[in-house]
Every structure is written in structure tokens, then in C-alpha cells.
Amino acid sequence: xxxxxxxxxxxxxxxxxxxxxxxxxxxxxxxxxxxxxxxxxxxxxxxxxxxxxxxxxxxxxxxxxxxxxxxxxxxxxxxxxxxxxxxxxxxxxxxxxxxxxxxxxxxxxxxxxxxxxxxxxxxxxxxxxxxxxxxxxxxxxxxxxxxxxxxxxxxxxxxxxxxxxxxxxxxxxxxxxxxxxxxxxxxxxxxxxxxxxxxxxxxxxxxxxxxxxxxxxxxxxxxxxxxxxxxxxxxxxxxxxxxxxxxxxxxxxxxxxxxxxxxxxxxxxxxxxxxxxxxxxxxxxxxxxxxxxxxxxxxxxxxxxxxxxxxxxxxxxx
Amino acid sequence: xxxxxxxxxxxxxxxxxxxxxxxxxxxxxxxxxxxxxxxxxxxxxxxxxxxxxxxxxxxxxxxxxxxxxxxxxxxxxxxxxxxxxxxxxxxxxxxxxxxxxxxxxxxxxxxxxxxxxxxxxxxxxxxxxxxxxxxxxxxxxxxxxxxxxxxxxxxxxxxxxxxxxxxxxxxxxxxxxxxxxxxxxxxxxxxxxxxxxxxxxxxxxxxxxxxxxxxxxxxxxxxxxxxxxxxxxxxxxxxxxxxxxxxxxxxxxxxxxxxxxxxxxxxxxxxxxxxxxxxxxxxxxxxxxxxxxxxxxxxxxxxxxxxxxxxxxxxxxxxxxxxxxxxxxxxxxxxxxxxxxxxxxxxxxxxxxxxxxxxxxxxxxxxxxxxxxxxxxxxxxxxxxxxxxxxxxxxxxxxxxxxxxxxxxxxxxxxxxxxxxxxxxxxxxxxxxxxxxxxxxxx
Numbered sequence: 030x031x032x033x034x035x036x037x038x039x040x041x042x043x044x045x046x047x048x049x050x051x052x053x054x055x056x057x058x059x060x061x062x063x064x065x066x067x068x069x070x071x072x073x074x075x076x077x078x079x080x081x082x083x084x085x086x087x088x089x090x091x092x093x094x095x096x097x098x099x100x101x102x103x104x105x106x107x108x109x110x111x112x113x114x115x116x117x118x119x120x121x122x123x124x125x126x127x128x129x130x131x132x133x134x135x136x137x138x139x140x141x142x143x144x145x146x147x148x149x150x151x152x153x154x155x156x157x158x159x160x161x162x163x164x165x166x167x168x169x170x171x172x173x174x175x176x177x178x179x180x181x182x183x184x185x186x187x188x189x190x191x192x193x194x195x196x197x198x199x200x201x202x203x204x205x206x207x208x209x210x211x212x213x214x215x216x217x218x219x220x221x222x223x224x225x226x227x228x229x230x231x232x233x234x235x236x237x238x239x240x241x242x243x244x245x246x247x248x249x250x251x252x253x254x255x256x257x258x259x260x261x262x263x264x265x266x267x268x269x270x271x272x273x274x275x276x277x278x279x280x281x282x283x284x285x286x287x288x289x290x291x292x293x294x295x296x297x298x299x300x301x302x303x304x305x306x307x308x309x310x311x312x313x314x315x316x317x318x319x320x321x322x323x324x325x326x327x328x329x330x331x332x333x334x335x336x337x338x339x340x341x342x343x344x345x346x347x
Numbered sequence: 348x349x350x351x352x353x354x355x356x357x358x359x360x361x362x363x364x365x366x367x368x369x370x371x372x373x374x375x376x377x378x379x380x381x382x383x384x385x386x387x388x389x390x391x392x393x394x395x396x397x398x399x400x401x402x403x404x405x406x407x408x409x410x411x412x413x414x415x416x417x418x419x420x421x422x423x424x425x426x427x428x429x430x431x432x433x434x435x436x437x438x439x440x441x442x443x444x445x446x447x448x449x450x451x452x453x454x455x456x457x458x459x460x461x462x463x464x465x466x467x468x469x470x471x472x473x474x475x476x477x478x479x480x481x482x483x484x485x486x487x488x489x490x491x492x493x494x495x496x497x498x499x500x501x502x503x504x505x506x507x508x509x510x511x512x513x514x515x516x517x518x519x520x521x522x523x524x525x526x527x528x529x530x531x532x533x534x535x536x537x538x539x540x541x542x543x544x545x546x547x548x549x550x551x552x553x554x555x556x557x558x559x560x561x562x563x564x565x566x567x568x569x570x571x572x573x574x575x576x577x578x579x580x581x582x583x584x585x586x587x588x589x590x591x592x593x594x595x596x597x598x599x600x601x602x603x604x605x606x607x608x609x610x611x612x613x614x615x616x617x618x619x620x621x622x623x624x625x626x627x628x629x630x631x632x633x634x635x636x637x638x639x640x641x642x643x644x645x646x647x648x649x650x651x652x653x654x655x656x657x658x659x660x661x662x663x664x665x666x667x668x669x670x671x672x673x674x675x676x677x678x679x680x681x682x683x684x685x686x687x688x689x690x691x692x693x694x695x696x697x698x699x700x701x702x703x704x705x706x707x708x709x710x711x712x713x714x715x716x717x718x719x720x721x722x723x724x725x726x727x728x729x730x731x732x733x734x735x736x737x738x739x740x741x742x743x744x745x746x747x748x749x750x751x752x753x754x755x756x757x758x759x760x761x762x763x764x765x766x767x768x769x770x771x772x773x774x775x776x777x778x779x780x781x782x783x784x785x786x787x788x789x790x
Contacts, residue, residue, distance in 0.1 A: 095750075097467045290760075
């Protein structure tokens with residue numbers, strides 16, 4: 030039914046005689062060589078640009094490295110220091126709120142808009158592009174700057190509120206209690222890419238299911254719950270995993286909105302922003318590398334939990 | 348498509364080598380090929396890389412200075428690497444880590460110990476830097492562990508900039524900055540704010556300015572930093588936070604929201620959006636060499652005022668000449684002589700002063716200072732007069748922050764925000780503030 034369900038069935042044709050087996054092995058080896066050759070550009074990139082630095086950062090996480098002097102081995106000291114680092118805990122808190130609140134809200138909005146667009150309206154391509162646009166711009170510096178100005182005390186948001194007679198003077202980005210929510214709002218606004226994926230998934234649900242349900246007298250809500258959600262669940266799962274991984278790594282918005290400080294009073298101190306401050310602001314690259322590896326573990330754990338629970342709610346249809 | 352292992356390996360290593368070279372050269376945008384960072388020598392000619400941060404005026408000036416210097420020293424060519432202050436430090440750290448630091452580096456007081464203490468900077472005095480005509484106290488700012496690793500490129504002083512239009516609107520005279528105390532500053536700021544109907548008498552980020560905290564500490568017999576430690580106690584920080592709350596309750600520095608929105612002095616709004624420029628504030632903390640940019644942004648002629656004193660006597664306010672920036676050289680430069688030649692040329696020749704005037708601050712060389720003064724713009728002349736006037740008020744020059752101490756202002760502002768929003772008491776915030784600054788020091 031969907032691309033994902035097809036992938037889940039792996040086809041294997043078994044060789045029958047020993048002669049055939051050898052022939053196949055030879056053929057496979059030749060194919061493999063060509064395959065590796067075509068893979069080479071990517072492989073070099075992986076080794077030099079990804080794997081090399083990755084291993085280097087794992088090494089650096091066990092050192093005291095100021096960027097200027099050679100790294101000194103300190104064992105697990107960086108990891109031990111994390112336990113007592115109050116700002117690290119604050120940055121974890123901020124990032125968890127962002128992920129746990131922002132991602133589901135964004136997916137709900139994305140699904141809602143995708144269902145609207147799936148009604149087959151005129152000018153669909155245009156609307157789809159318009160709704161997709163924010164997700165291309167959302168992580169950009171320009172949008173974050175505009176966001177900052179919109180939520181200032183004399184910003185657009187308060188001006189609109191004043192039009193409705195609300196005497197709004199709050200500077201949403203300057204009060205520790207509100208600042209994070211403006212960034213979560215920015216995250217929700219960039220619902221474009223999950224929306225496009227939802228739209229593709231909705232297109233794959235055969236219309237006859239809905240027709241049959243209508244004939245049986247099912248309401249729209251019942252149709253949504255009993256047909257759309259189960260059949261869309263692999264897509265929801267895919268979006269959820271991807272968006273959680275992305276959200277944990279959010280950086281640009283927080284950096285620009287708070288001018289790189291994570292302020293006011295560390296209320297928008299995202300994990301990656303703190304990592305950046307440690308590494309490049311305070312020349313503690315070893316500690317920053319250790320933080321990066323903690324983030325890897327956290328993201329891996331979230332993904333594993335997601336996969337574990339997926340068997341209870343994701344329906345692959347075959 | 349047969350490919351044996353050897354062929355494969357040769358091909359792969361060739362590609363890998365090519366990729367590495369491309370990667371390395373990509374690390375130094377703006378630098379010409381040929382490894383100028385290392386100070387290559389070709390046919391008797393020395394190539395040096397010169398990095399600075401700045402603004403459009405400074406970029407134009409520096410390019411002109413490079414031309415003039417090259418004419419005077421035909422054997423040296425300089426490749427400029429202009430940058431923005433924010434990204435400059437990330438880039439410099441990465442370049443230094445890769446052994447590719449520029450030969451000549453425009454340095455800031457907040458970072459000089461970071462590099463100097465780790466052996467990344469050249470001892471300039473040993474390599475012939477000439478600071479013999481510098482005014483007293485202007486050489487020491489560049490000394491780390493008794494080595495001269497930075498030569499003052501221009502003198503600065505922390506000031507309070509006043510907008511006369513706002514005082515006019517309040518029908519008030521400018522205060523007498525030679526006799527005012529901290530309490531009088533609060534009274535003046537509160538009065539002008541209410542009479543002129545502006546959000547700030549004094550912009551609240553005054554209390555996040557480390558030179559102002561430094562002045563307050565020095566008047567109390569303390570310092571921001573000693574050579575290897577923080578120079579004050581939690582009680583001193585608490586007194587400073589209490590003073591801020593006193594100002595805030597007197598309605599002298601705006602509401603907590605307004606202060607937070609304005610941002611700290613380091614990561615606050617750019618000059619063209621500054622409250623004192625927009626007429627939303629009567630007084631704001633700045634450095635003296637920023638007056639010209641402030642005037643240009645506001646279209647007014649703003650005035651420079653001294654920081655207050657405890658005693659009500661300017662001569663007891665323990666002022667100092669700050670290096671607005673310094674010239675340093677990489678310890679790894681292949682041609683220390685040529686690097687120092689630029690620094691000497693910049694500091695001690697009329698030619699250089701003719702181009703730079705006072706854009707990087709007032710020249711610390713006494714002869715150059717008096718030579719250039721008549722040639723300055725009106726705003727720069729005012730700055731030069733101010734710098735000369737405060738000479739009797741100078742005390743010792745504070746040492747550069749030890750490694751890891753460069754972020755004091757940012758940390759201080761964070762704890763002040765906690766206090767302003769009632770999320771922490773001044774005592775609690777002060778204790779945590781001192782602990783955090785201490786834990787960041789890496790000496």
C-alpha cells in the first residue's frame with residue numbers, strides 16, 4: 030500500500046544447485062565492484078567529512094581542548110562535570126519543552142492543513158507551495174530576525190492586539206516566561222515539510238474506504254479515526270521520528286532571537302546553543318564534544334522509544 | 348570494470364588528498380592561495396595575512412593603510428582578512444586550532460589572555476615593537492605574563508553618553524559629571540525620565556557593563572580580576588545588584604521588561620537602534636570612540652559624561668585608559684620582523700595616523716596624538732579632548748581578564764535579569780554569579 034510497507038517485505042530468491050550458486054556469487058562480486066565504485070564519492074565524503082570528525086569528536090570528548098593548545102587527556106572528567114552543570118540542566122529543560130510541546134503541535138497543524146488541501150480544491154499547487162514556504166524559511170536568519178521584531182513591545186503582534194482594543198505592551202521576547210513560546214510558535218509555523226509528506230500519504234488512501242464508511246453511516250470524525258489515522262500511521266510515525274530528531278538540533282532560531290545569549294535569563298538556552306557557547310565562546314571544545322555525544326545518546330534513546338512503541342499504534346496494512 | 352585493490356587504493360587516496368586540500372583551503376576564505384597564513388616567502392618578498400573586525404569605514408581605512416604600508420615596505424605584501432566582531436572570534440579560534448592563524452591579528456582585551464596565556468601570540472617587545480612614545484599606562488594593557496603580546500591600537504574610555512535633546516525636553520541642564528555620585532546619577536536619570544516622558548533615564552544595561560562594575564569595584568578598593576582569579580567577593584557583586592535595584596525602584600533605568608528587551612552591552616541592540624540614539628533614553632553606557640558612530644546614527648551631537656564616583660570627586664573615580672583594540676601577531680608567523688614592522692608603522696607613523704585618524708580610538712603615541720588632533724572630525728576632537736581631560740583622574744590600568752574571563756558581562760547580565768524579574772534575590776544571584784565566573788576561569 031505505501032512505500033514503507035513494500036520495503037518491509039524483502040524478496041529473496043534461493044539458488045538451487047551448487048553450480049548455480051558459484052555463478053551467482055561471481056556475478057554478485059562483479060556487481061559489487063561496480064557498486065563500490067559508484068559509491069566511492071559518497072564513501073569518501075562519509076569517511077572524511079562525517080566519520081573522521083565524528084571519531085575525532087568522540088576522542089576530544091575525553092580531553093581538555095582549548096582549540097589553541099593540543100588536547101590533554103582527562104578521561105571521563107567532562108562527562109562527570111555535566112552532572113553538576115546547572116546551565117546544562119537548564120538547556121536540557123528548555124530543549125525538552127521545545128521538543129515535547131513543539132513537535133506534536135507542529136504535526137497536528139501539518140496534518141490539519143494537509144487534510145484541507147486534500148479536499149481537491151482549485152489552485153492546490155499554489156496553496157501547497159504557500160504553506161510549504163515557511164518551512165524553507167523558518168530556520169533562516171532573516172525569519173528569526175523578523176520574528177524577534179514581531180514579538181517586541183512595539184512589534185507587529187502587539188500592534189494587532191491593540192487594534193482589537195487590548196492594551197498590549199508586553200515584550201514577548203524579553204520576559205523569561207514567554208520567550209521560549211515565541212520560538213515554539215516559530216517551530217509550529219514551519220509545518221511545511223511534514224505537511225507535504227502527510228499530503229502524499231493521504232493521497233494513497235483509497236477513496237472506496239470512505240465511500241463504504243459513508244454508506245454505513247459513519248460520521249466524518251469516525252472516518253478520520255477509523256480510516257485516516259490507522260492508514261496514515263506509518264507516515265505519522267515517520268514524521269514524528271524525523272521531526273523529533275530535527276527539533277533536538279534546533280539552533281538558528283534560538284541563536285538569532287536571543288542574540289546568541291539564550292536569554293532572557295537562559296529561558297531560551299537551547300542545548301545546541303549552549304554547546305556552541307561552550308565550544309566557541311569559552312574555548313572548551315572538549316566539554317562541547319562531550320555535550321554533543323550526550324545529545325547523540327538522547328536522540329538515539331528517543332528514537333528507540335519511538336520504535337518500541339510504534340508496534341502498538343503503527344499499522345502497516347498488510 | 349575490473350579494478351584491483353591497488354588501483355582502487357591509489358584512486359581513493361588521490362581523491363582523498365584532493366578533498367583534504369580543498370577542505371583546508373576552504374577554511375580560510377579571503378586568503379589568497381599559496382599559504383599566506385604561514386608567511387610564505389617568494390623571491391625575497393614576504394606575504395603576511397592581516398585579520399581585523401570592523402565596520403565599513405574601518406575596512407576602507409585598513410585597505411588604504413595596507414597600500415601605504417606596502418609602498419613604504421616594498422618587500423612585504425599584506426593580505427587583508429576583514430570580518431565582523433561576532434564571527435571574528437569563531438574564525439580566529441578555528442584558524443588557530445588548525446595552525447593557520449593570521450600573522451597579524453587585531454585583538455580585543457576580552458580575548459588577549461585567552462590567546463596570550465596559551466602561547467598563541469608573539470612576544471612583540473622581544474621582536475622590536477616600539478612603544479617608547481606611548482603615554483603612560485597604555486602599554487600595560489597588552490602585557491600577559493610580562494610579555495608584550497598586544498600593542499594598543501587606540502585609547503578608549505568607558506563613558507556615559509548623554510542625549511541633550513532629551514534633557515532639553517525635560518527642561519534640565521546636563522549634570523555636572525565632575526562631582527556626581529552614583530546616587531546623584533540615579534536621581535538625575537529618574538528625574539529626566541519622568542520629565543521628558545521617556546522609558547529610560549539611564550539605559551538599564553549600564554549595570555551589565557563590566558567597565559562600570561569595574562569602576563565601582565575600584566572605588567571600593569577591589570578589581571574585576573586579579574592575575575589568576577576573580578578580584579571581588581559575592582558581597583561586592585551583591586552591593587552592585589542592590590544598587591541596580593535601587594536605581595530600578597527609583598524609575599531611573601526602565602522596567603525589567605524594557606531592560607531585558609534592550610539587551611546586555613555585549614549582545615544588545617546595534618548602534619542605530621540604541622535607545623539613546625532613538626531619543627528613548629537620556630543616558631547610556633558606551634565607549635568613547637563610539638561617539639562618532641552614535642552621532643552619525645542619531646543626527647544629534649551627543650555628549651560624553653564621566654562615570655560617577657563614590658566621593659563625588661572625579662579625581663577619585665579611578666578611571667583608566669582602555670585599549671579599544673590591540674595589534675597582536677601569531678606566535679607561529681614565519682616572519683616576526685615583518686609582522687612587527689606593520690605594528691610599529693601603525694602605531695608610530697604620521698602616515699598611518701593620517702588614514703586611521705581616531706577611528707580605532709585616540710592614538711596612544713603622544714607625538715602622533717598631538718599631530719593628528721587638528722585633523723580630526725568635530726566628534727573625534729571632542730573624544731580626544733575628553734581623553735586628555737580625564738588624565739588627572741587616571742589610576743592604575745586594570746589587567747586583562749584571565750583566560751575564560753571574557754564573558755563576565757554576559758554572565759552578569761543574565762543574573763541581573765533573574766534579579767530584575769524577581770526570580771532570585773540579590774544575595775543568591777551574586778553568589779551564583781561569582782561562582783560561575785570563577786568556574787569558567789581556566790588558569
